[in-house]
Amino acid sequence: MNPRASGPGSPGTPASSEFSATPLRLELTGITKQYPAVRANDNVSLRVKPGEIHAVLGENGAGKSTMMKMIYGAVQPDAGEIRFNGQRVHIASPAAARRLGISMVYQHFSLFDTLTAAENVWLGLDKGLALPEVTRRIGEVAHTYGLDVEALRPVHTLSVGERQRVEIIRALLTDPQLLILDEPTSVLTPQAVDKLFVTLRQLADKGTSILYISHKLDEIRSLCHHCTVLRGGKVTGEVDPTRESNASLSRLMIGAEPPELKREQRAAGPIVLAVKGLGLAKQDQFGVELKDIAFDVRAGEIVGMAGVSGNGQQELLAALSGEDRRAAPGAITLFGKPIGDHSPRHRRKVGLHFVPEERLGRGAVPTMTLASNTLLTRTEAVMGNGWVRTPQVAALAARIIERFNVKAGGPGAAAKSLSGGNLQKFIVGREIDASPKLLVVSQPTWGVDVGAAALIRGELLALRDAGCALLVVSEELDELFEISDRLVVIAQGRVSPSIAVGDATIERIGEWMSGLWGSGSIAGDASAARTATPAAMEVRHAQA
Numbered sequence: 001m002n003p004r005a006s007g008p009g010s011p012g013t014p015a016s017s018e019f020s021a022t023p024l025r026l027e028l029t030g031i032t033k034q035y036p037a038v039r040a041n042d043n044v045s046l047r048v049k050p051g052e053i054h055a056v057l058g059e060n061g062a063g064k065s066t067m068m069k070m071i072y073g074a075v076q077p078d079a080g081e082i083r084f085n086g087q088r089v090h091i092a093s094p095a096a097a098r099r100l101g102i103s104m105v106y107q108h109f110s111l112f113d114t115l116t117a118a119e120n121v122w123l124g125l126d127k128g129l130a131l132p133e134v135t136r137r138i139g140e141v142a143h144t145y146g147l148d149v150e151a152l153r154p155v156h157t158l159s160v161g162e163r164q165r166v167e168i169i170r171a172l173l174t175d176p177q178l179l180i181l182d183e184p185t186s187v188l189t190p191q192a193v194d195k196l197f198v199t200l201r202q203l204a205d206k207g208t209s210i211l212y213i214s215h216k217l218d219e220i221r222s223l224c225h226h227c228t229v230l231r232g233g234k235v236t237g238e239v240d241p242t243r244e245s246n247a248s249l250s251r252l253m254i255g256a257e258p259p260e261l262k263r264e265q266r267a268a269g270p271i272v273l274a275v276k277g278l279g280l281a282k283q284d285q286f287g288v289e290l291k292d293i294a295f296d297v298r299a300g301e302i303v304g305m306a307g308v309s310g311n312g313q314q315e316l317l318a319a320l321s322g323e324d325r326r327a328a329p330g331a332i333t334l335f336g337k338p339i340g341d342h343s344p345r346h347r348r349k350v351g352l353h354f355v356p357e358e359r360l361g362r363g364a365v366p367t368m369t370l371a372s373n374t375l376l377t378r379t380e381a382v383m384g385n386g387w388v389r390t391p392q393v394a395a396l397a398a399r400i401i402e403r404f405n406v407k408a409g410g411p412g413a414a415a416k417s418l419s420g421g422n423l424q425k426f427i428v429g430r431e432i433d434a435s436p437k438l439l440v441v442s443q444p445t446w447g448v449d450v451g452a453a454a455l456i457r458g459e460l461l462a463l464r465d466a467g468c469a470l471l472v473v474s475e476e477l478d479e480l481f482e483i484s485d486r487l488v489v490i491a492q493g494r495v496s497p498s499i500a501v502g503d504a505t506i507e508r509i510g511e512w513m514s515g516l517w518g519s520g521s522i523a524g525d526a527s528a529a530r531t532a533t534p535a536a537m538e539v540r541h542a543q544a
Contacts, residue, residue, distance in 0.1 A: 022050055023085055023086030024047055024048065024049060024050075024083070024085075024086065025048050025049060025050045025052070025084070025085060025177065025178055025209040026046065026047070026048040026071065026082075026083070026084055026178055026209065026211075027046070027047050027048075027082070027083040027084075028044060028045055028046040028047075028067070028071070028080065028081070028082055028083075029045050029080055029081045029083075030043050030044075030045065030079060030080040030081065031043070031044040031045070031046075031067065031070060031077050031079070031080035031081075031082070032044070032077060032078050032079040032080055033063075033066055033067075033070065033075065033077055033078055034078055035417075036409075037409035037413065037417070038061075038233075038409070039233050040063045040066040040067075040233055041063045041066055041067055041070070041077070041233050042063075042232075042233040042234045043080075043234070044063070044067060044080070044230070044233070044234065044235055045235060046067070046228055046235075048178070048209050048211065049209065050177075050207050050209055051204050051205070051206075051207045051208070051209065052204070052209050052210070052225050052226060053200060053201075053204050053209075053210045053212055053223055053224045053225050053226075054209070054210065054211055054212065054224065054225065054226050054227070054228065055212045055213070055214065055220045055223075055224040055226070055227040055228070055241060056068075056211060056212070056213050056227075056228050056230065057213075057214075057215075057220060057227055057228070057229045057230070057249065057252070057253050058229060058230035058231055058253055058449075059231065059253055059254045059421075059449040059451060059452070060407065060419050060420070060421030060422050060425070060447075060448055060449050060452055061407035061418075061419045061421070061422055062230040062231055062232065062233065062253075063230050063232075063233040063234075064182075064213050064230055065107065065182060065213070065419060065420070067230075068104060068180050068182055068211065068213065070082070070091075071091070071097070071102065071104075071178075071180060071211070072091070072094055072097045072102060072104040072180060073091035073092055073093045073094050073095075073096050073097040073102075074093075074094055074104075076092075084100055084101075084102070084178075085177070098124070098174055100177075101174075101175075101176055101177030101178060102176060102177070102178045102180070103170075103171035103172075103174045103176035103178070103179050103180065104171065104179075104180040104181075104182070105164070105167045105168050105170075105171050105179075105180065105181050105182060105184055106167065106182055107182040107183040107213075107420045107447055109163050109164065109166075109167055110167075111155045111163055111166060111167070112155060113154070113155050113156040114154065114155075114156065115154065115155060116151065116152050116153060116154055116155070117138070117149055117150065117151050117152070117153055117155060117158070117166045118131060118134055118135040118138055118151040118152060119131065120155060120166060120170065121134055121138055121151075121166065121169060121170040121173060122134045124170050124174065125170075125173060125174065134173075135151045135152070137173060138151045138169055138173070139151060141169050141172055141173060142165070142169060145168075145169075145172070145195060145196070145198075145199045146195035146196075147165040147168055147169055147195070147196075148162075148165065149162065149165045149166055149169055150286065153286040154286070157284055157286040157287060158286075158310070159309045159310045159313065159314055159357075160309065160357050160358060160443070160446075161308075161309025161310060161475065162309055162310050164184070168181075168184060168196070172199075176208060177207075177208060177209065178208070178209045178210075178211065179200075179203065179208055179209070179210045179211070180210075180211045180213075181200075181210065181211065181212050181213065182213045183213060183214060183215070183420070183446075183447045184196065184212075184214070185214065185216065185219060193219070197219075197222070197223055200212075200223065201223075212224055215421075215447070215448065215449045215450055215453070217246040217249045217250065217450065218246065220241045220249065221241045221242060221244065221246070221249070224241050225240075226238065226239075226240065226241070227239050227240070227241040227244075227249075229252045229253060231253070231254075231255070236252065237252050239252065250450050250451075253449065253450070253451075254449060254450065254451040256451070258450045258451050258453070258454035259454050259458065261454065261457055261458055261461065261482060261483070262461075263461055263482070263483065264465075266300055266301075266464075266465070266485075267300075268298035268299065268300050268301040268485065269298055269299030269300045269301075269467065270298060270299055271296045271297070271298050271299075271336075272297055272298060272299050272334065272335060272437060272438050272469035273296060273297040273320075273332070273333070273334060273352075273438050273469060273471065274296045274332075274333045274336075275293055275294060275295055275296065275320075275331065275332055276294045276330075276331060276333075277292055277293075277294060277328075277331055278290055278292070278293040278294070278316075278319065278327055278331040278332065278340075279291055279292055279293070279331075280315060280319060280324065280326055280327060282315070283315075283324075287315060288310070288311060288312040288314075288315050288492070288493045289312075289315075289493045290312055290315050290316060290319070290493050291492075291493045291494050292494070293316065293493075293494065293495045294495065295488050295495050295498060297438065297469040297470070297471050298469055299437075299467050299468070299469050300464060300465070300467050300468070300469070301464060301469065301470070301485040301486065302460065302461070302464050302470040302471075302472055302483055302484045302485050302486075303469075303470070303471050303472070303484065303485065303486050303487070303488060303498065304472050304473075304474065304479075304480035304481075304483070304484030304486070304487045304488075304501075305471060305472065305473045305474070305480075305487075305488050305489070305490055305495075306474070306475070306477060306480055306487060306488075306489045306490075306509055306512075306513060307473075307475070307489055307490035307491055307513055308475075308491070308513055309475060311490050311491050311492055311493065311513075312490050312491075312492070312493040312494075313357075313442070313473055313490055315493070316490065316495075317354070317356070317357075317440065317442055317473065319332065319340075320332065320352075320354070320440050320471075321344055321347070321352075321354040321356075321440065322339075322342060322343050322344035322345075322346070322347045323344065325340070325341045325342070325343065326341075327340035327341065328340050328341075329341045329342075334347070334350055334351070334352060334438065335350070335437075337350075339352075348377060350437075351436055351437030351438055352436065352437070352438045352439075352440065353377065353431040353434050353436035353438070353439050353440070354377075354431070354439075354440045354441070355427060355428055355431050355439070355440070355441040355442060355444065356442055357442040357443040357446065357473075359420065359423050359424055359427060360415065360416065360423070363423075363427040364376070364415040364423060364426070364427055365415060366414065366415050366416035367414055367415075367416065368414065368415060369397075369411060369412050369413060369414055369415070370397045370400075370401070370406075370408060370410075370411050370412070370413055370414075370415060370418075370426060371390075371393045371394045371396075371397040371411035371412065372393070373397075373415055373426075373430075374393060374396050374397050374400070374430055375388065375393060377430060377431065377434070378396060378430060378433075378434060380392075380396075381393045381396065393411075394411045394412075396433075397411035398410070398411050399433065400426060400429040400430055400433050401426065403429060403433065404425045404426065404428070404429035404455065404456075404459075405425065405452070405455065406418070406422050406425050406426045406429070407419070407422045408422060408426070420447040421447050421448035421449055421452055424444075424445070424446060424447060424448050424452075424456075425448060425452055425455070425456065428441065428444055428456055428459075429459075432459050432460070432463055435466075435468075436463075436468055437468060437469065438468065438469045438470075438471075439460075439463060439468055439469075439470045439471070440470075440471045440473075441460070441470070441471070441472055441473070442473040442474075443473070443474055443475065443476075444456050444457070444460065444472060444474065444479075445457065445474075445476065445479060453479075457479065457482065457483050460472065460483055461483055464485075472484065477506060477509060481501060481504070481506075484501050485500070485501060486498045486499065486500055486501065487499050487500075487501060487504050487509060489509060489512035489513055489517070491512065491513055491514060491515040492515050494515070496512050496517040497517065
């Protein structure tokens with residue numbers, strides 16, 4: 001993705017001068033919200049013009065999501081005033097916000113798992129529309145904006161990236177005057193991000209205002225006209241992001257530049273995880289069939305797995321973690337011993353730890369405390385008779401909170417009370433702190449700020465240097481290139497041959513993400529890439 005992409009609606013000033021004489025689209029004055037353990041927003045003010053793409057930047061727990069929820073009516077402010085199109089408003093609920101012309105895409109999705117994508121979208125629209133009409137319009141919007149969604153699929157069969165596309169399409173179908181996007185690109189590929197940016201610029205050109213929350217500083221500098229910075233619930237500055245560098249934005253957001261990662265070349269040790277001939281039929285009509293998957297991970301190395309969301313990552317991770325135990329025992333081996341049909345508990349006992357991509361509901365139970373959530377995968381405080389050493393559990397949670405700089409009200413805080421980024425730090429920290437022999441982690445830095453991302457990546461590298469084998473599944477190509485020793489790609493239920501990071505390029509990995517690795521060799525990939533037509537590439541990207 002070109003961080004300085006230009007064109008209609010590029011950064012600088014909102015695209016059309018006709019909006020300059022109109023009232024502000026949104027104005028917040030003195031907004032304050034106090035929770036029992038923290039003041040999330042403290043006398044916050046914000047001004048957004050019609051047709052403006054306005055970034056809100058801040059570290060995890062700075063109060064960004066709380067402010068957006070107040071604008072959307074999901075949370076009520078304790079003090080302050082909200083004006084929309086020049087009029088003072090009380091936004092009592094999300095339904096009231098939508099009637100005003102405000103739509104929001106949450107970082108944590110608000111979809112019903114048992115309903116289809118189309119039914120979820122339909123719930124948020126004018127009930128005068130019939131479901132078949134909504135299904136047709138979803139297809140049109142998905143095609144126009146390059147947001148591939150199968151409208152009739154149940155949400156529980158969708159990957160995180162696919163669910164995010166459903167949320168974005170639902171918001172776009174309301175034809176909003178103000179669109180709030182909370183980490184919209186956290187699980188999108190570079191190609192999908194480019195398409196989304198084209199969409200957002202088109203909306204801004206038509207007068208739609210966009211509030212854009214992201215920790216990706218290149219995106220903010222590329223896309224946004226203005227930027228408001230929050231720290232500790234207070235506004236600490238307003239800048240033109242096109243005139244800032246990543247380093248200066250980092251300093252505004254976290255008070256310092258993120259530490260530089262140091263990755264030394266090391267000789268990998270013996271094979272820890274070996275996957276050979278792994279094939280699994282899809283469990284439902286919308287799943288992905290795994291086909292003859294083969295790769296390995298050695299001690300003291302990080303293997304990065306790239307791929308477009310929905311290409312078999314969920315199915316493969318379920319097989320590796322033990323959630324799906326249909327694999328032949330010898331299809332997955334750990335230290336040479338077959339574990340394909342073993343339970344998650346057995347795999348943890350022999351050193352395999354796992355971080356799922358879904359934080360709430362799978363990585364953590366929302367209503368349970370952080371201390372109780374450690375017991376999901378850490379059982380050292382459980383005695384043989386089943387009794388739990390409560391002080392030891394609390395001490396373990398406190399250690400993780402301190403080590404990974406998790407902003408929370410202590411071990412007794414409920415998981416759902418944490419911001420997305422802080423919960424991510426806790427879940428990743430819980431597994432790293434276990435000193436695993438093999439760590440399989442999906443989307444390790446999804447939704448965390450630049451400082452937290454550097455912390456997590458540094459801990460993963462330290463784990464690798466201590467001899468752990470790591471498989472990192474991520475849709476952040478920059479992240480994979482930064483921390484991996486070797487790369488593989490998953491596409492259409494198949495896994496590519498591995499390639500050393502030093503020999504890989506973004507372009508080659510992009511081709512492999514469309515299934516273009518030929519006969520399975522690097523040379524075959526190059527040949528296939530040379531003979532593929534642009535039209536074929538587009539088709540294969542769409543299929544992936």
